Amino acid sequence: MLKNLLCVLLFISLSVQSQNTITGVINKKNDLLTRVILYRLKGAKQVYISNSKIDNDQFKLEIPKGAAIGMYRLSFSPSDFGFVDFLFDQEDVSLKFDSLNHLNPVEFLTSEENKTFSNYLLETTIVKQKLDSLQIAFFGLKDKKQDEITIDLYVKTLDYYANIQSQYEEKTAGKLANHFIKANYKYYAPKLFTAPQMYLNSIKQHFFDFINFEDSALKNSIFFVGKAIEYVFYLNVSDDFQVQNGLYKMAINEVMQKVGENDEVKSEILTSLMYALEQYENLNLVGFVIDNFYSKLPATFKDEILIAEMQSKIKLTIGNKAPEITWEENGLQKKLTELNLSGRENYILVFWSTGCSHCLKEIPELYEFIKDNLNVHVIAFALENDELDFNIHTKNFTKWTNILGLEKWENEMAKEYKIIATPTYFILDKDKIILAKPEHFEDVKAYFKN
The missing domain is CATH 3.40.30.10 (Glutaredoxin)
Incomplete structure (x- = not known):
C-alpha cells in the first residue's frame, strides 16, 4: 500500500546534456519486464528524467548534467515488478535487480554510498525487529526468570543497535547517506514497558525525535512524506470509524506541529495525505485537511486545481447534502x-x-x-x-x-x-x-x- 500511497501523479520532463549513468542487470525470468523509467523524487512529486528499454537483461540510463543530488527511483514496467529507490550524489550507480527475490531484490554493484546505506537499512531492520519482538513478548511473560532473561537480552540488543547507528553515522560523515541514516534512527526506551499502551505512547512521543524538517537533503526525497504516512495511518488504528477519524485528525495535527513553519514540506505532506485519504475513500477527512491546513498555505505552495478536484469529490460523500438538481x-x-x-x-x-x-x-x-x-x-x-x-x-x-x-x-x-x-x-x-x-x-x- 505504501508504494501506492507515496506515488503522486506529477511528472516534469528534463532534457539537458547527460553526465552520470545508471546501469543495471536484471534477473527477470519473465519477458513482460521490458522497460525501466528513471524519476527524481521530491516530496509528493516524481520528476521524470528518462527511460530505457531492457535489452538482454540489461539497461543503461543517463542522469542529466547538473541534476540535483537526492533520492531517485527506477520504476520497472509493467509496474507489478515494483521499483528501486537510490541515492544520487554525482556518481555513477550500477545495480543488480532480482525480481524473484522479494526479501532483498536489489544489490548495488557500484556506488559505495548506496552500498553502505543499503547495508545500514538491512542491519538495523533486523535489530529493530528483534527489539520490538522482545518488547511484545515481555507483555505476556509471567515467569520472573524469563522476565530477567528478556530484560537482559533487550538491554544488550539496544546497546548493539546504538553501536551500529554510531558506526554508520561515522562512516558516512559528510555524505548524502548520513542525512538519511541519522533521520532513520528510532528511539527505544532504556527499559521494557509493562503495558502495550505505554509502549505505543512512547513510539508516538518519540517518532520524530531524529528528524530535522529543515534538512535540505531530506527535502529532495520522499522521506518526510513517508514518515508522515507511517505516523498517521499505521500508528493510529481503531475498529470504530468515528474514533478512527478522530485519531487521524489528531495525528495530522501532530505532524503539522512537528513540521513547524516549513510551508514547502507542509504542502508535500498534505498533498500526499489527501491522495492517501482519497484512496481510503475518506473524503470527509480530505475536507478536514483542506479546510484546516492546505487552504491556509501561501499561494506559492497551493495547487488550486487539486483543491477544486478534491472539493468536487467531497460534495458527493456520505453525510453531505446532495448537490442541487x-x-x-x-x-x-x-x-x-x-x-x-x-x-x-x-x-x-x-x-x-x-x-x-x-x-x-x-x-x-x-x-x-x-x-x-x-x-x-x-x-x-x-x-x-x-x-x-x-x-x-x-x-x-x-x-x-x-x-x-x-x-x-x-x-x-x-x-x-x-x-x-x-x-x-x-x-x-x-x-x-x-x-x-x-x-x-x-x-x-x-x-x-x-
Missing part, C-alpha cells in the same frame, strides 16, 4: 432541495438511460420494489440524447419524479454528480443528505430490507 415540471421550475413529499423519509436518486441495457432491466425492478413503499420516493434522472425513448419508458413510472437530462454524459447535472456509468444510485434522507451510494440494485434492496 433543477428541472421543469408542468411549466413550473422544481428543485431537489425543495422537494418535500409528505411522509417520505427517504429518496432514491437514480441516474439511468434508455440506451443502457442494465437500466432497462433494473429500473422496472426498482419500480416494482418501491411502488408500494410510502416512505420512499424515487427521483429518476434519465440521461438521453432526445426525449423519444424517455417518454416511452417513463409512462410506466407514474409514482416517480421523472427528469429528462438531455446531452447525456455532457449534461451539467451528470457532471455535477460525477456520473460515468448507469445506473448510479444515491439514497438520501428527507433533508437530501446522502445516506448511501449503492453500487447495484441488489444493494438498494438490501439497504431498505435492513
Whole structure:
C-alpha cells in the first residue's frame, strides 16, 4: 500500500546534456519486464528524467548534467515488478535487480554510498525487529526468570543497535547517506514497558525525535512524506470509524506541529495525505485537511486545481447534502432541495438511460420494489440524447419524479454528480443528505430490507 500511497501523479520532463549513468542487470525470468523509467523524487512529486528499454537483461540510463543530488527511483514496467529507490550524489550507480527475490531484490554493484546505506537499512531492520519482538513478548511473560532473561537480552540488543547507528553515522560523515541514516534512527526506551499502551505512547512521543524538517537533503526525497504516512495511518488504528477519524485528525495535527513553519514540506505532506485519504475513500477527512491546513498555505505552495478536484469529490460523500438538481415540471421550475413529499423519509436518486441495457432491466425492478413503499420516493434522472425513448419508458413510472437530462454524459447535472456509468444510485434522507451510494440494485434492496 505504501508504494501506492507515496506515488503522486506529477511528472516534469528534463532534457539537458547527460553526465552520470545508471546501469543495471536484471534477473527477470519473465519477458513482460521490458522497460525501466528513471524519476527524481521530491516530496509528493516524481520528476521524470528518462527511460530505457531492457535489452538482454540489461539497461543503461543517463542522469542529466547538473541534476540535483537526492533520492531517485527506477520504476520497472509493467509496474507489478515494483521499483528501486537510490541515492544520487554525482556518481555513477550500477545495480543488480532480482525480481524473484522479494526479501532483498536489489544489490548495488557500484556506488559505495548506496552500498553502505543499503547495508545500514538491512542491519538495523533486523535489530529493530528483534527489539520490538522482545518488547511484545515481555507483555505476556509471567515467569520472573524469563522476565530477567528478556530484560537482559533487550538491554544488550539496544546497546548493539546504538553501536551500529554510531558506526554508520561515522562512516558516512559528510555524505548524502548520513542525512538519511541519522533521520532513520528510532528511539527505544532504556527499559521494557509493562503495558502495550505505554509502549505505543512512547513510539508516538518519540517518532520524530531524529528528524530535522529543515534538512535540505531530506527535502529532495520522499522521506518526510513517508514518515508522515507511517505516523498517521499505521500508528493510529481503531475498529470504530468515528474514533478512527478522530485519531487521524489528531495525528495530522501532530505532524503539522512537528513540521513547524516549513510551508514547502507542509504542502508535500498534505498533498500526499489527501491522495492517501482519497484512496481510503475518506473524503470527509480530505475536507478536514483542506479546510484546516492546505487552504491556509501561501499561494506559492497551493495547487488550486487539486483543491477544486478534491472539493468536487467531497460534495458527493456520505453525510453531505446532495448537490442541487433543477428541472421543469408542468411549466413550473422544481428543485431537489425543495422537494418535500409528505411522509417520505427517504429518496432514491437514480441516474439511468434508455440506451443502457442494465437500466432497462433494473429500473422496472426498482419500480416494482418501491411502488408500494410510502416512505420512499424515487427521483429518476434519465440521461438521453432526445426525449423519444424517455417518454416511452417513463409512462410506466407514474409514482416517480421523472427528469429528462438531455446531452447525456455532457449534461451539467451528470457532471455535477460525477456520473460515468448507469445506473448510479444515491439514497438520501428527507433533508437530501446522502445516506448511501449503492453500487447495484441488489444493494438498494438490501439497504431498505435492513
